[in-house]
Amino acid sequence: MQLNDDFLKRVGLGDLPEAVKPAYLRRVREELQFNVGTRIAGDMTEEQLEEFEALRDGPRRIAYAWLHINFPAYHRIVSEELAAACRRLADQAPTILALELAVHSTAGPDGAPKPANADPKEA
Numbered sequence: 001m002q003l004n005d006d007f008l009k010r011v012g013l014g015d016l017p018e019a020v021k022p023a024y025l026r027r028v029r030e031e032l033q034f035n036v037g038t039r040i041a042g043d044m045t046e047e048q049l050e051e052f053e054a055l056r057d058g059p060r061r062i063a064y065a066w067l068h069i070n071f072p073a074y075h076r077i078v079s080e081e082l083a084a085a086c087r088r089l090a091d092q093a094p095t096i097l098a099l100e101l102a103v104h105s106t107a108g109p110d111g112a113p114k115p116a117n118a119d120p121k122e123a
């Protein structure tokens with residue numbers, strides 16, 4: 001599953017203001033990387049941790065190949081963590097949308113909130 005606009009639509013966040021979508025997608029990606037990494041690292045030996053750390057800064061395909069060889073359950077773990085993230089976002093989507101839409105409906109042209117005493121004719 002790609003983390004893109006279709007993903008946001010799938011979890012009920014397709015109507016987020018365009019300005020905040022990249023931040024939500026980035027946060028989901030970071031959360032997935034952390035959760036998957038934590039689960040896998042918990043099963044690694046010290047030697048495997050060192051090997052993987054050395055590979056992380058190189059080409060991604062090499063690190064992924066290493067994971068597939070050393071942790072065949074990698075795809076299953078990613079799928080489980082992605083499904084959990086989807087459920088959390090879907091559960092929170094109405095609240096997230098309400099808050100983001102409220103903030104952005106009161107924002108000025110630069111995206112900053114309008115002052116409370118702003119002239120409504122300038123909106």
